[in-house]
Amino acid sequence: MPMLLGQVPRENIASRIYRSVKTELMTGRLRPGETITLRSLTEELGVSQTPVREALLQLASEKVLTVSPGRSLSVPVLTEAQLTELRDIRLELECLATRRAVPGVDAAARRRLAAIHEGLAAARRAEDREGVLRGNLDFHFTLYAASGMPHLVAMIENLWVQTAAYLSFLYVPPFPSLPGPHPHSGVLEALEKNDAAAAVRHVRRDILDHGELLMASLRRGGLI
Numbered sequence: 001m002p003m004l005l006g007q008v009p010r011e012n013i014a015s016r017i018y019r020s021v022k023t024e025l026m027t028g029r030l031r032p033g034e035t036i037t038l039r040s041l042t043e044e045l046g047v048s049q050t051p052v053r054e055a056l057l058q059l060a061s062e063k064v065l066t067v068s069p070g071r072s073l074s075v076p077v078l079t080e081a082q083l084t085e086l087r088d089i090r091l092e093l094e095c096l097a098t099r100r101a102v103p104g105v106d107a108a109a110r111r112r113l114a115a116i117h118e119g120l121a122a123a124r125r126a127e128d129r130e131g132v133l134r135g136n137l138d139f140h141f142t143l144y145a146a147s148g149m150p151h152l153v154a155m156i157e158n159l160w161v162q163t164a165a166y167l168s169f170l171y172v173p174p175f176p177s178l179p180g181p182h183p184h185s186g187v188l189e190a191l192e193k194n195d196a197a198a199a200v201r202h203v204r205r206d207i208l209d210h211g212e213l214l215m216a217s218l219r220r221g222g223l224i
Helices: 013-026 038-045 049-061 080-104 107-125 129-145 150-169 183-192 196-220
Strands: none
Touching: 013 049, 013 150, 038 049, 080 129, 080 150, 080 183, 080 196, 107 129, 107 183, 129 150, 150 196, 183 196
């Protein structure tokens, strides 16, 4: 699948490749079990093998990619138990990030979050999977950045990137939806009121309810 990287500047090229592969995973462009070879990525990006190898080995060390026979790397295939474990860890960390973020979300940040959610809603109506996943990513990490806890945010990102490839199986037309208002709407309302407890409840619902939709979709497809 073509990468989104385009022409990569020479400076910090390994870190740019690293970030780009992570973005591919977090927006559903790479699927579980899909192979990424050093040769194919090198040819696609038009760069030398050294920075590509550095980026891929870093991702493998973080369990974002797994080393396959023949030294190629692939997107991990997870069991139901592993997906559940990662979801449960996400719940703890993301609720903490939300609670710490609420006091730091000013009016400008609220407007930014509202605009992101409007874009996500438009992508849902258009059944644009990548737009939905990118909007969801932007919403959550814009919120969590306000926590002022960069190490916590990095831990959350690592959990997301390990499971996000599975979301490509959830957002297949017709897109599923939760009953009632989207949890992000509840988060925005809670931020207006500076109500950290309410914001945490809505983030928790977002993770749990969308997680149940995902697991049901994976079971129907025989993927777990």
